[in-house]
Amino acid sequence: MLILIVIALLTAMGLALIRAIKGPAVYDRILASNTFSTKTVLMIAVLGFLTGEAEFYLDIALMYTLVGFIVTVAVLKVSEFGDLGQSQTDSVEDTQ
Amino acid sequence: MIQAIDLLSGVLLSIGALFILVGSIGLLRMPDVFTRMHAAGITDTIGAAAIILGLMLIAGWSIVLIKLLLVLIFLMLLNPTACHSLARATVHGVRSPWQGTSKRQ
Numbered sequence: 001m002l003i004l005i006v007i008a009l010l011t012a013m014g015l016a017l018i019r020a021i022k023g024p025a026v027y028d029r030i031l032a033s034n035t036f037s038t039k040t041v042l043m044i045a046v047l048g049f050l051t052g053e054a055e056f057y058l059d060i061a062l063m064y065t066l067v068g069f070i071v072t073v074a075v076l077k078v079s080e081f082g083d084l085g086q087s088q089t090d091s092v093e094d095t096q
Numbered sequence: 097m098i099q100a101i102d103l104l105s106g107v108l109l110s111i112g113a114l115f116i117l118v119g120s121i122g123l124l125r126m127p128d129v130f131t132r133m134h135a136a137g138i139t140d141t142i143g144a145a146a147i148i149l150g151l152m153l154i155a156g157w158s159i160v161l162i163k164l165l166l167v168l169i170f171l172m173l174l175n176p177t178a179c180h181s182l183a184r185a186t187v188h189g190v191r192s193p194w195q196g197t198s199k200r201q
Contacts, residue, residue, distance in 0.1 A: 001106055005147065008113035012120035012139070019123050019132070027129045027186045034178055035123060035136045038171065039116065042147050045167065049151055058163040065167060069174040073181060080185050 002050045009043045026079050030072060037068030105153035112146030119143060129186050133179060140175040144168070 013036055020032035041061045048057025077084055115138050122135025148168045155161045 001109065005109050005113050008117055012116045015120035015124050025129060025189075027182060027189070028132065030182060031129065031133055031136055031179075032123065034175070034182070035120070035139050038140055038144060038175060041167065041171065042112075042116075042144055045148065045151055045164065049154060054155065054160045055163070058160060058167065061167050062163065062170065065170045065174065069170075069178055072178040076181055076185050080188060 002046055005046050006043060006050065009039050009046065013039050013043070030075055030079070033075075034068065034072045037064065037071070041065050041068070101153050105150045108146045108150035108153065112143050112150060115139070115146065116143035130183065133183060137179065140171070140179065144171045144175075 016032045016036045016039065020029050020036065023029045023032060041064050044057055044061040044064060045054075048054040048061070051057070074084060119135050119138035122138065123132050126132045126135050145168065148164055148171070152161055152164050155164060
């Protein structure tokens with residue numbers, strides 16, 4: 001049962017990877033990578049139950065959730081502003 | 097009772113896998129960034145929730161259940177936030193939503 005779920009998740013990850021490779025804009029790639037990280041979290045959780053060591057695998061899944069969100073927002077910010085906000089004080093002074 | 101819980105968990109896992117596959121096909125087939133975002137939302141909400149709930153039924157009362165609940169809460173909290181900021185960034189860019197019709201008409 002669980003191995004079928006893993007296979008379905010791997011298929012879905014492959015489809016998301018195709019979209020990430022051939023996506024025309026950078027937003028398509030970011031969307032595909034966000035979906036890919038969600039599916040990775042689910043696959044780590046299912047793999048934990050498959051191997052019988054769910055406690056340790058779920059810690060990794062929890063970390064991966066947070067890291068995936070941070071990666072998505074950071075890549076979005078870099079693609080929109082060109083940096084991660086180091087020059088924020090300068091831009092605030094400029095607008096005033 | 098045990099068999100009923102196993103059956104329910106299997107049904108939930110199957111629903112989750114089905115919706116994740118549907119969302120991925122939509123991610124590949126939709127014509128525009130916004131419609132692709134709409135398709136990927138299926139994966140982030142009902143797919144993840146159904147699979148985590150099915151695993152929760154397997155886990156029973158233990159620390160694993162609490163960790164699965166934390167994963168579910170974080171997924172439900174962070175994925176819509178990321179999708180919203182992605183949509184805002186897309187609107188801020190030059191992209192405007194797809195206004196065309198299907199080529200098959």
